[in-house]
Amino acid sequence: MSCTPHTPNDYKSDLKPVWCPGCGDFGVLQSLYRALADLGCEPHETVVVSGIGCSSRLPGYVETYGFNSLHGRALPIATGIKLARPRLTVVAVGGDGDGIAIGGNHFIHTARRNVDIAYVMMDNEIYGLTKGQAAPTTPLGDMTKSTVYGNPEAGIDPCALALSFGATWVGRGFSGDVKGTAELMRAAIAHRGFAFLNVMSPCVTWRGDEQFKELRAKTRAVPEGHDRTSMEAAMRLTSESEFLTAGVLYEIHKPTLVDEMAAIREKALPFDVLPPARDSVLRAFA
Amino acid sequence: MNEITLAFVGSGGDGAVATGDIIATACAREGLHVMKTEAYGPQIRGGESSCTVRIGSSRLYAPSDRIDILVVFNWNDFARFQNELTPADDAILIHEQDDAPPAELAGHQCLAVPFLKAAREESAPKAKNIIALGVAAAVAGLPLDALRKSIALRFAKKGAAVIDASLRAFDRGIAEATSQGSMKRLEYERAEGKLLMSGNDACALAAIDAGCRFFAGYPITPSTEVLQFLGEWLPKLGGTVLQTEDELSAIGAVIGASFAGAKAMTATSGPGLSLMSEMLGLASIAEIPAVIMNVQRGGPSTGIPTKSEQSDLFHAVFGGHGDTPRIVIGCTDVEDSYHATVDAFNIAEEFQVPVIVLSDQSIAQRRETIAAATLTHPVRERREPSSADLGEYHRYRDTADGISPMAAPGLASGIYQTNGLEHDERARPSAAFVVHEKMNAKRYRKLNLVARNLKTHERLGARQPKLGIICWGSTLGTVREAMARLGAEAANMAVFAPRLLTPLPAAPLQEFIDSCERVLIIELSYAAQFHQYLRTQIDLPRQKTAVYSRSGGKNFGSTEIADEIRKNLIRVEATEEVLA
Numbered sequence: 001m002s003c004t005p006h007t008p009n010d011y012k013s014d015l016k017p018v019w020c021p022g023c024g025d026f027g028v029l030q031s032l033y034r035a036l037a038d039l040g041c042e043p044h045e046t047v048v049v050s051g052i053g054c055s056s057r058l059p060g061y062v063e064t065y066g067f068n069s070l071h072g073r074a075l076p077i078a079t080g081i082k083l084a085r086p087r088l089t090v091v092a093v094g095g096d097g098d099g100i101a102i103g104g105n106h107f108i109h110t111a112r113r114n115v116d117i118a119y120v121m122m123d124n125e126i127y128g129l130t131k132g133q134a135a136p137t138t139p140l141g142d143m144t145k146s147t148v149y150g151n152p153e154a155g156i157d158p159c160a161l162a163l164s165f166g167a168t169w170v171g172r173g174f175s176g177d178v179k180g181t182a183e184l185m186r187a188a189i190a191h192r193g194f195a196f197l198n199v200m201s202p203c204v205t206w207r208g209d210e211q212f213k214e215l216r217a218k219t220r221a222v223p224e225g226h227d228r229t230s231m232e233a234a235m236r237l238t239s240e241s242e243f244l245t246a247g248v249l250y251e252i253h254k255p256t257l258v259d260e261m262a263a264i265r266e267k268a269l270p271f272d273v274l275p276p277a278r279d280s281v282l283r284a285f286a
Numbered sequence: 287m288n289e290i291t292l293a294f295v296g297s298g299g300d301g302a303v304a305t306g307d308i309i310a311t312a313c314a315r316e317g318l319h320v321m322k323t324e325a326y327g328p329q330i331r332g333g334e335s336s337c338t339v340r341i342g343s344s345r346l347y348a349p350s351d352r353i354d355i356l357v358v359f360n361w362n363d364f365a366r367f368q369n370e371l372t373p374a375d376d377a378i379l380i381h382e383q384d385d386a387p388p389a390e391l392a393g394h395q396c397l398a399v400p401f402l403k404a405a406r407e408e409s410a411p412k413a414k415n416i417i418a419l420g421v422a423a424a425v426a427g428l429p430l431d432a433l434r435k436s437i438a439l440r441f442a443k444k445g446a447a448v449i450d451a452s453l454r455a456f457d458r459g460i461a462e463a464t465s466q467g468s469m470k471r472l473e474y475e476r477a478e479g480k481l482l483m484s485g486n487d488a489c490a491l492a493a494i495d496a497g498c499r500f501f502a503g504y505p506i507t508p509s510t511e512v513l514q515f516l517g518e519w520l521p522k523l524g525g526t527v528l529q530t531e532d533e534l535s536a537i538g539a540v541i542g543a544s545f546a547g548a549k550a551m552t553a554t555s556g557p558g559l560s561l562m563s564e565m566l567g568l569a570s571i572a573e574i575p576a577v578i579m580n581v582q583r584g585g586p587s588t589g590i591p592t593k594s595e596q597s598d599l600f601h602a603v604f605g606g607h608g609d610t611p612r613i614v615i616g617c618t619d620v621e622d623s624y625h626a627t628v629d630a631f632n633i634a635e636e637f638q639v640p641v642i643v644l645s646d647q648s649i650a651q652r653r654e655t656i657a658a659a660t661l662t663h664p665v666r667e668r669r670e671p672s673s674a675d676l677g678e679y680h681r682y683r684d685t686a687d688g689i690s691p692m693a694a695p696g697l698a699s700g701i702y703q704t705n706g707l708e709h710d711e712r713a714r715p716s717a718a719f720v721v722h723e724k725m726n727a728k729r730y731r732k733l734n735l736v737a738r739n740l741k742t743h744e745r746l747g748a749r750q751p752k753l754g755i756i757c758w759g760s761t762l763g764t765v766r767e768a769m770a771r772l773g774a775e776a777a778n779m780a781v782f783a784p785r786l787l788t789p790l791p792a793a794p795l796q797e798f799i800d801s802c803e804r805v806l807i808i809e810l811s812y813a814a815q816f817h818q819y820l821r822t823q824i825d826l827p828r829q830k831t832a833v834y835s836r837s838g839g840k841n842f843g844s845t846e847i848a849d850e851i852r853k854n855l856i857r858v859e860a861t862e863e864v865l866a
Binding site: 013015042043044045046047048049052057059060062063064065066067068069070073075076077078079080081082083084085087088105106108109261264265267268269275276278281282284285286 | 706
């Protein structure tokens, strides 16, 4: 990251979002512009990667390098980018279905590996792009287009997952609060390691105005004195069903996958030893 | 004799495979040509194992299907390999003294040697395989001094006492054979030492030489050695190897790394290629270089993971959703695995397409000798944007050859947002027919130039052949061996084997077919995928075309192919008579 001053507007691309008027994802996009500007991220040194879904359209609206990939596959692609060019700032974004249903396996392993990227999950508890089916986050009993008799499955909490998968930074935001979400995003991007930010981002089309109102009413800040380094405390906060606790739930520091790969290179070849000539590779077969 | 094939069969702990390794290393260092294959029972550890080493004074193209010297530690273990290991009529069988050969082999010349007793007498109780090695080496006329060096090298880490005991055992084995008289003699001239490597090794080495510094993969038989070799060497060269959670992630990480500007590869086998096919579509539409080494095995599903087949062809050339341009190269032997992999990187980078290299278990896991000097291949790079391109950068500019300069993150004026959605020249999503049609045409147009700078096929034999064989991949080696065996009978024959499978070199192939009186397609696929594929690409007149195809699980033998060729040559002659 450099110190060149940037304004949020510098990160706006000339593409007009396809989102419905009033979509929560607009707030997430505004927050990302602000966070990138606050951090002074150089647009050409930044990559925003997504999967597929309404929210995964986001990279096209950000004037950095971007990659709107396949459903569920943002994290492997982001991992490849970060490992190949560690100096880049890499932000992965997507929806709850993208990240927990079809991409759930990658979520586990990207968190476990502590890949140094920020992963922003825009969570509306529904499949919006395919027009209103149940997601893994959809609460039990909810009636959606694919669960006309009520959802037979219990919804899952993405923050609890991230904590148990080994994410080293976990936060929750509400897209109705652009300022707060921008601050969280800034912290997530600045975090060295895998930072998971779950942003509740209402779907006005398939959830109506109710979801917005409910979320706003339920949201509260992380209580004073919360110990961010305590997995137990973070788990407790995220599992309180009467509240939606917004803020930084968890934050610890340990070597990232980039650090570990550098350590492996050092073990394979100490820094004061010259790289092997091709002949020494061939000697493996002599 | 100018070539000889030895096989060793035993249980885990008998050292059958280690014995083959010692012979292969010694003969490679003597400059001989060597081809070594292994086979195992289904057990993860222990169980039956066999090792076959073919040694020759000139180039070998396939393993031999006849064993000249068969060493068996335990005939019960041999029973398992009976379908794979056939002793030649004049084979010599060497076995443990008190373990008599089965009745059907009793007609062969047999040497009963007390392997274990002799090893104990030499105070080398663990070296009964080295006793057997000594016997076999003396009987076969192998280079004894080179073998002694190879034994010392093999046990170097175990210290002088173990080396001495092994050398005593070796000499005792020689004495045991000599007392019974030496019966075969390999004749050769010593030459410069050769390297000994597998197809998977050659692929990994090629990746290093091509400039690949990022590899991601998920272990799957029979491709895993590529992951393991690069896992050791890429970090030494400043590169990165990631073992992913599945093949979806492996190809995803490769595409990410490549988007970021690194040359990147993954290696897999059939079921893994299936998981990767969604990403193949992404790499194709987003025009991101990616190299996929797919080592074929018996399929479908888990099938026969440890044995060879040529049945991923349909998946490689057709598999996927949408109109998905990709390149497929079939490699024909170990040395060609090297060249095909560098070719794959060159094409992927230059044309910004996914490239699949189809190898198969028989090439990937056999080890054969290669002269180090042959392992070089020109390397080409990605087209980067010029300053003129960056004036108003269009990532997918619709150029004459279809190739658009590709910027990588870090380049200030090259910013773009790529996607798997159909997009216009500036990478902006579009659902318009005209855009889709134009970009499809652009992406397919790139394929027109792929054959440039590439060895697209191998054509051998007569110019106006009576019988023309069309095959691909590892089958070419067996066909060459069969032709050598046929000698003068093969004078009116020719072979055509495409290396470039997609896009197929249709013009030279059509010319070949038209020049043949009769065509025989040979492939290791029950459904005859290659034959069916050719029918979609070229004009293959039914009245003059024959197909010999069967399941994998057992490789083609040169005797089997020679017999098939003979049958077809007779048919050509019969037709000629009728016409006359």
